[in-house]
Amino acid sequence: MADSFPLPVFGGDAPLYDQLYRHIAAAIQSGALSPGSRLPSKRRLCALAGVSMSTVETAYSLLAAEGYVLAKPRSGYVCAHLLPPAPNPPAPVSESAPAPPPSRWAYDCSTSGVDTSVFPFSSWARITKEAVYENPGLLQRGHPQGDLPLRSALAELLAQYRGVRCSPEQVVVGAGADYLLSLLLQLLPEQRAIALEDPGYPAAYAAASLHGWEVVPVPVDGEGMDPEVLERSGAGLAYVTPSHQFPLGVTMPAGRRSRLLHWAASAPDRWLIEDDYDSEFRYSSRPIPALQGLDRAGRVVYMGTFSRSIAPAIRVAYMILPRSLLERYRATFSHGACTVSRFEQESLRRFITQGLYGRHLRRTGNLYRKKCALFTKALAEIPGATVSGADAGLHFLVTLPRFSEAELVERAAAKSVGIHPLSRYCHSVEPRPSTVVLGFAGLTEEELAQAAALLKKAWT
Amino acid sequence: MADSFPLPVFGGDAPLYDQLYRHIAAAIQSGALSPGSRLPSKRRLCALAGVSMSTVETAYSLLAAEGYVLAKPRSGYVCAHLLPPAPNPPAPVSESAPAPPPSRWAYDCSTSGVDTSVFPFSSWARITKEAVYENPGLLQRGHPQGDLPLRSALAELLAQYRGVRCSPEQVVVGAGADYLLSLLLQLLPEQRAIALEDPGYPAAYAAASLHGWEVVPVPVDGEGMDPEVLERSGAGLAYVTPSHQFPLGVTMPAGRRSRLLHWAASAPDRWLIEDDYDSEFRYSSRPIPALQGLDRAGRVVYMGTFSRSIAPAIRVAYMILPRSLLERYRATFSHGACTVSRFEQESLRRFITQGLYGRHLRRTGNLYRKKCALFTKALAEIPGATVSGADAGLHFLVTLPRFSEAELVERAAAKSVGIHPLSRYCHSVEPRPSTVVLGFAGLTEEELAQAAALLKKAWT
Numbered sequence: 001m002a003d004s005f006p007l008p009v010f011g012g013d014a015p016l017y018d019q020l021y022r023h024i025a026a027a028i029q030s031g032a033l034s035p036g037s038r039l040p041s042k043r044r045l046c047a048l049a050g051v052s053m054s055t056v057e058t059a060y061s062l063l064a065a066e067g068y069v070l071a072k073p074r075s076g077y078v079c080a081h082l083l084p085p086a087p088n089p090p091a092p093v094s095e096s097a098p099a100p101p102p103s104r105w106a107y108d109c110s111t112s113g114v115d116t117s118v119f120p121f122s123s124w125a126r127i128t129k130e131a132v133y134e135n136p137g138l139l140q141r142g143h144p145q146g147d148l149p150l151r152s153a154l155a156e157l158l159a160q161y162r163g164v165r166c167s168p169e170q171v172v173v174g175a176g177a178d179y180l181l182s183l184l185l186q187l188l189p190e191q192r193a194i195a196l197e198d199p200g201y202p203a204a205y206a207a208a209s210l211h212g213w214e215v216v217p218v219p220v221d222g223e224g225m226d227p228e229v230l231e232r233s234g235a236g237l238a239y240v241t242p243s244h245q246f247p248l249g250v251t252m253p254a255g256r257r258s259r260l261l262h263w264a265a266s267a268p269d270r271w272l273i274e275d276d277y278d279s280e281f282r283y284s285s286r287p288i289p290a291l292q293g294l295d296r297a298g299r300v301v302y303m304g305t306f307s308r309s310i311a312p313a314i315r316v317a318y319m320i321l322p323r324s325l326l327e328r329y330r331a332t333f334s335h336g337a338c339t340v341s342r343f344e345q346e347s348l349r350r351f352i353t354q355g356l357y358g359r360h361l362r363r364t365g366n367l368y369r370k371k372c373a374l375f376t377k378a379l380a381e382i383p384g385a386t387v388s389g390a391d392a393g394l395h396f397l398v399t400l401p402r403f404s405e406a407e408l409v410e411r412a413a414a415k416s417v418g419i420h421p422l423s424r425y426c427h428s429v430e431p432r433p434s435t436v437v438l439g440f441a442g443l444t445e446e447e448l449a450q451a452a453a454l455l456k457k458a459w460t
Numbered sequence: 461m462a463d464s465f466p467l468p469v470f471g472g473d474a475p476l477y478d479q480l481y482r483h484i485a486a487a488i489q490s491g492a493l494s495p496g497s498r499l500p501s502k503r504r505l506c507a508l509a510g511v512s513m514s515t516v517e518t519a520y521s522l523l524a525a526e527g528y529v530l531a532k533p534r535s536g537y538v539c540a541h542l543l544p545p546a547p548n549p550p551a552p553v554s555e556s557a558p559a560p561p562p563s564r565w566a567y568d569c570s571t572s573g574v575d576t577s578v579f580p581f582s583s584w585a586r587i588t589k590e591a592v593y594e595n596p597g598l599l600q601r602g603h604p605q606g607d608l609p610l611r612s613a614l615a616e617l618l619a620q621y622r623g624v625r626c627s628p629e630q631v632v633v634g635a636g637a638d639y640l641l642s643l644l645l646q647l648l649p650e651q652r653a654i655a656l657e658d659p660g661y662p663a664a665y666a667a668a669s670l671h672g673w674e675v676v677p678v679p680v681d682g683e684g685m686d687p688e689v690l691e692r693s694g695a696g697l698a699y700v701t702p703s704h705q706f707p708l709g710v711t712m713p714a715g716r717r718s719r720l721l722h723w724a725a726s727a728p729d730r731w732l733i734e735d736d737y738d739s740e741f742r743y744s745s746r747p748i749p750a751l752q753g754l755d756r757a758g759r760v761v762y763m764g765t766f767s768r769s770i771a772p773a774i775r776v777a778y779m780i781l782p783r784s785l786l787e788r789y790r791a792t793f794s795h796g797a798c799t800v801s802r803f804e805q806e807s808l809r810r811f812i813t814q815g816l817y818g819r820h821l822r823r824t825g826n827l828y829r830k831k832c833a834l835f836t837k838a839l840a841e842i843p844g845a846t847v848s849g850a851d852a853g854l855h856f857l858v859t860l861p862r863f864s865e866a867e868l869v870e871r872a873a874a875k876s877v878g879i880h881p882l883s884r885y886c887h888s889v890e891p892r893p894s895t896v897v898l899g900f901a902g903l904t905e906e907e908l909a910q911a912a913a914l915l916k917k918a919w920t
Contacts, residue, residue: 025714029754066748067683067713082718116599125592128803132585139576139771140902175635175775175799186670203795210646210792212672223527253527254485258542288526294489311599313802315635332670335663339635342773343588344801442600 005040006032007049016051017058024059028068028079035081039069042076105418107451111247111395113442115371116311118363123356124347131346138342146173146318146338150349154318157352162279163289164302166320172329175339177277177305177317178203181239184301184319185211187329188237188271195235197225199425201246201275204239213237217427220245224252227259237271238263242291243279247425247437249389249396257291265297271325272300278393280309280361283369298322306348308394308441309361316340316348368394368441371448375440378452382459394441397422400459401434408436408459415454465500466492467509476511477518484519488528488539495541499529502536565878567911571707571855573902575831576771578823583816584807591806598802606633606778606798610809614778617812622739623749624762626780632789635799637737637765637777638663641699644761644779645671647789648697648731655695657685659885661706661735664699673697677887680705684712687719697731698723702751703739707885707897709849709856717751725757731785732760738853740769740821743829758782766808768854768901769821776800776808828854828901831908835900838912842919854901857882860919861894868896871918877911 008023010016027033040048042056049056060077063069069077131138138147145151151171158164174180185194185207194208198217208215216233219226225240240260242252252260264270274291282288292302305317321329338345351357376387379398390396400408405421412419419438423431440448468483470476487493500508502516509516520537523529529537591598598607605611611631618624634640645654645667654668658677668675676693679686685700700720702712712720724730734751742748752762765777781789798805811817836847839858850856860868865881872879879898883891900908 029714029718065711065713067715067717080713080715082715112601114600116596119596119599121592121596125589128592129585129589132581132588136576136579136581139579139773140574141572141772175639176797178796179635179639179799206795251526253540254489255527255540255542257527258489307797312601312797313599315797315799315801335666336638337636337767337772337775339639339775339799341775341801341804344804 005045005048010051015055017055017062020049020051020055020059021062024063025066025068028063028082033079035079037079038075039077039079105413106416107443107447107454108418109438109440109443109451110418110420111437111439112312113439114308114311114394115364115367115441115444117444118360118367119311120356120360124351127350127354127356128343128347131343131350135343135346138346141337142342142345144334144336144338145169145171146340147342147345147349150345153349153352155320157357158290158302158304158320162276162304163293164320165293166302170321170323170326172319172321173338173340173345174317174319175315176307177275177303178207179339180303180317180319181207181273181275182211183329183333184273185213187325187332188269193233193235193237195225195230195233195238196427197240197245198427198429199247199422199431200239200427201241201277202425204275205427215427217429219429220248220250222250223256224250225256225260227256227263230260230263236267236269237273239273239275240291241275241277243276243282243288244389244391244393246275246277247389247395247397247420247422249391249393251288251391252291257294261291261295261297261299264295264299270299274300274302276302276304278308279304281365281368281394282392283372284391292320295322298324301325309364310351310357314344314348316344371440371443371445372396374445375438375448375452378449379438379455382456385459395437395439397432397435397437399432399435403434403459405431405434405436408434411458412436412455415458417451417454417458465505465508470511477515477522480509480511480515480519481522484523485526485528488523488542493539495539497539498535499537499539565873566876567903567907567914568878569898569900569903569911570878570880571897571899572772573899574768574771574854575824575827575901575904577904578820578827579771580816580820584811587810587814587816588803588807591803591810595803595806598806601797602802602805604794604796604798605629605631606800607802607805607809610805613809613812615780617817618750618762618764618780622736622764623753624780625753626762630781630783630786632779632781633798633800633805634777634779635775636767637735637763638667639799640763640777640779641667641733641735642671643789643793644733645673647785647792648729653693653695653697655685655690655693655698656887657700657705658887658889659707659882659891660699660887661701661737662885664735665887675887677889679889680708680710682710683716684710685716685720687716687723690720690723696727696729697733699733699735700751701735701737703736703742703748704849704851704853706735706737707849707855707857707880707882709851709853711748711851712751717754721751721755721757721759724755724759730759734760734762736762736764738768739764741825741828741854742852743832744851752780755782758784761785769824770811770817774804774808776804831900831903831905832856834905835898835908835912838909839898839915842916845919855897855899857892857895857897859892859895863894863919865891865894865896868894868919872896872915875914875918877914877918 006027010019045056046053064071072078151168154171155166155168193214193216195216195218196204197220216235218229264272292300302320306314376390380387384402385400388397409421419436422435466487470479505516506513524531532538611628614631615626615628653674653676655676655678657680676695678689724732752760762780766774836850840847844862845860848857869881879896882895
């Protein structure tokens with residue numbers, strides 16, 4: 001036996017015992033050493049392989065510890081009976097993953113871009129460093145809803161900017177609005193139908209389907225989600241974007257807000273999710289207070305994010321739960337940790353409470369107002385074009401009846417301007433004809449002027 | 461009409477137009493101003509309220525913009541018909557949330573603590589600052605699976621430390637192992653029964669139930685999950701902790717690994733989740749390579765986290781998907797953003813590639829080895845006590861037949877030492893009698909000596 005023992009070829013940087021161990025384990029795994037067969041004695045293997053006794057001893061004890069061999073009294077080491085490895089050949093392992101594809105467009109007017117040129121790098125770097133240095137306690141596990149100081153700062157900020165009424169205990173911090181939405185969809189299991197705005201936010205549709213909800217698209221009119229269709233839909237949960245409907249850009253007026261609140265309050269277990277995703281930016285009037293602040297019945301879950309108001313890289317979103325859901329939320333999710341790093345939570349808290357967030361909002365707000373005005377003005381000069389939904393937020397619509405929707409998109413693409421067709425966001429409703437969605441936040445003023453000039457050529 | 465108009469009492473810091481606007485909106489909302497009634501003319505309200513024309517104009521235009529009033533030609537502004545607010549009174553808003561409760565114990569031997577005393581604060585602060593300063597591009601949205609440079613660093617690290625074979629495109633980065641587990645449970649919808657180790661990790665039980673899976677507890681013997689019970693269970697997915705079973709501390713030998721792989725490969729749509737949660741710390745032999753590295757059939761999802769090896773505050777975990785699941789994963793989840801901040805991803809990448817992570821592992825590994833030896837040695841001196849599962853990881857078991865499990869916990873609690881009963885982790889199996897689970901990582905050596913002395917008194 002020992003003479004037919006497959007000896008290793010040593011080489012490389014790994015310790016000899018490790019090479020020997022791996023060699024024998026592989027031989028057992030592959031069947032080259034059959035179950036029940038004896039390994040050479042330690043002394044014999046020293047001689048055969050030309051290594052020291054301690055090398056062999058270490059390798060054998062590893063093999064025994066891991067169950068490749070069994071130590072039998074007086075017989076030495078015997079190969080264990082391992083089931084053969086699964087038949088399929090190993091999948092080829094490529095050495096590198098493909099890089100993310102570059103944008104296909106010279107001018108990408110998708111709705112997810114933001115302007116990061118005025119991001120206060122030095123303040124953020126300073127704050128981040130302070131957050132690490134001054135808070136060693138933050139290394140330990142924090143509150144599952146997010147740390148109290150950040151939740152307090154958020155409650156105060158939302159009261160001041162958005163008219164949200166809540167205490168810090170109602171605040172839940174999490175890694176992104178989509179993540180928080182998926183928690184909510186898990187939290188309300190007795191409701192299996194969700195009303196979504198049509199046209200509406202694709203990620204909400206995706207999340208609802210993924211979590212097994214029946215999706216009921218409800219048309220959006222000039223004031224937001226249609227409450228009569230909602231009432232008839234049988235849904236117990238409705239997801240709305242009242243500040244700046246995505247993608248139509250409609251702002252829901254007070255009367256409609258009141259009707260939605262009434263819908264929610266008029267039967268048990270009805271809930272509204274108010275996604276206030278880009279409410280920070282409003283150009284033609286001051287921000288409209290949140291639906292949540294008008295809710296007397298405790299049926300509104302308010303959601304917001306810093307992905308647009310600071311940067312997509314800052315994966316911090318929040319939701320404000322009504323008190324009636326708090327206990328259920330805690331029973332369901334309090335075993336987990338908050339998904340946002342505590343250092344980042346503390347950095348954000350400092351950013352808010354030191355007034356840097358307010359300053360950043362004013363700077364970016366002015367920037368976006370200028371960009372929006374510049375871009376819409378240039379596009380409105382295209383004969384027949386109408387701009388809508390541009391009072392707020394980071395995108396708007398253009399309607400140009402001379403071309404079909406597909407033609408508008410294709411002609412823009414031919415000039416390397418990337419825009420989305422409105423139909424992309426439509427489910428059961430027919431999209432308003434000849435209408436496209438344009439985001440402007442991710443392009444510079446110069447790029448917007450160039451994009452507008454190209455679109456003018458494309459669409460004339 | 462105008463004479464009965466409820467005038468506001470001005471005060472505070474808010475601009476007058478805002479106070480006026482809020483006052484009238486509230487009056488309309490409450491019904492004090494009835495639908496269809498006319499507001500005073502602008503000029504008249506100026507005189508009545510003693511404010512400027514521009515104040516009134518701004519307030520009225522806000523009210524009109526938000527739908528509280530309608531501008532009627534020649535009639536001025538008329539109150540809109542709002543549905544009455546929902547009947548319930550506003551929930552009381554407490555000013556502060558309760559602080560997280562302090563630990564109930566002077567010595568908390570729970571299994572979730574880690575030692576953060578050797579955390580390299582200055583390196584981490586430097587790295588974090590560099591990550592922000594040197595990478596303005598990181599503000600934009602990154603790859604949904606996590607940024608490629610971090611995924612490459614992880615693939616290399618796992619190959620070197622754990623024998624994991626993967627390319628960076630198989631790596632998914634996310635905010636915590638529980639979060640990634642919940643993604644997996646959403647990814648494998650045709651499988652509705654999951655085999656979980658019994659005793660086992662409570663969060664896995666919670667996640668499986670939450671996502672509507674049928675949970676099949678499979679007993680753990682001295683080598684890990686029992687493969688015969690698994691085979692009979694009908695489950696298509698099994699969740700295991702082969703490196704250091706939670707909570708028994710068993711290391712799965714090669715023979716058992718091979719049988720589990722064989723189980724997974726021998727029918728279509730069978731999957732193993734290998735949670736390698738504290739594999740970084742191994743005291744009596746070198747780390748055993750991961751199950752994933754032995755998997756020829758592409759049926760193992762490997763999961764790991766930095767919560768224990770760095771700190772709970774660092775919310776970064778990862779999973780390695782087999783290639784056969786990659787496409788499905790991308791189709792299901794690629795619309796969302798990665799849940800880890802890109803700055804933190806870049807900080808972690810630098811921490812790994814600059815060799816700081818390896819150094820930190822060596823330092824904490826030595827620290828934990830000493831702590832584990834100190835604590836187990838002191839506890840083994842208690843007459844009748846047996847320590848098990850202490851070869852690796854951050855917790856172990858103590859069995860002491862003189863007392864019942866409940867007595868062991870209660871007597872420890874009476875000395876203010878917090879420990880967990882083994883039955884806490886058991887579902888269908890009877891827990892090994894008189895056995896408790898002790899974590900040691902979160903206490904200093906001095907505290908461990910004191911805790912051991914107290915336990916000696918409590919258990920003698």
